Amino acid sequence: MEYSFKMKGTCASTVRFEVVDHKVHNVRFIGGCSGNTQGVARLAEGMDKDELIKRLEGVRCGPKMTSCPDQFAKALKECE
Numbered sequence: 001m002e003y004s005f006k007m008k009g010t011c012a013s014t015v016r017f018e019v020v021d022h023k024v025h026n027v028r029f030i031g032g033c034s035g036n037t038q039g040v041a042r043l044a045e046g047m048d049k050d051e052l053i054k055r056l057e058g059v060r061c062g063p064k065m066t067s068c069p070d071q072f073a074k075a076l077k078e079c080e
Helices: 034-044 049-056 068-078
Strands: 002-006 012-020 023-031
Touching (some): 002 068, 012 068, 023 034, 023 049, 023 068, 034 068
Antiparallel strands (some): 012 023
16 A cells, blocks of 8 residues: 655655555655765665564754654654
């Protein structure tokens, strides 16, 4: 199933992804730092959803209280 999540407090506006058999696939960030979001998307491919949440949750971007990875973790939690 494909999910779309509106991100808050980040340069990227949206993250879209699929979860199949608890594995994350086809992650696409809209906006944001291209190299960083592409890197996160490639690293996330095929990972277990819960493991990805544990690794990404709480990551901050400079002085901000959140980041694209942190918002992605929030999106993954919402699709449970």
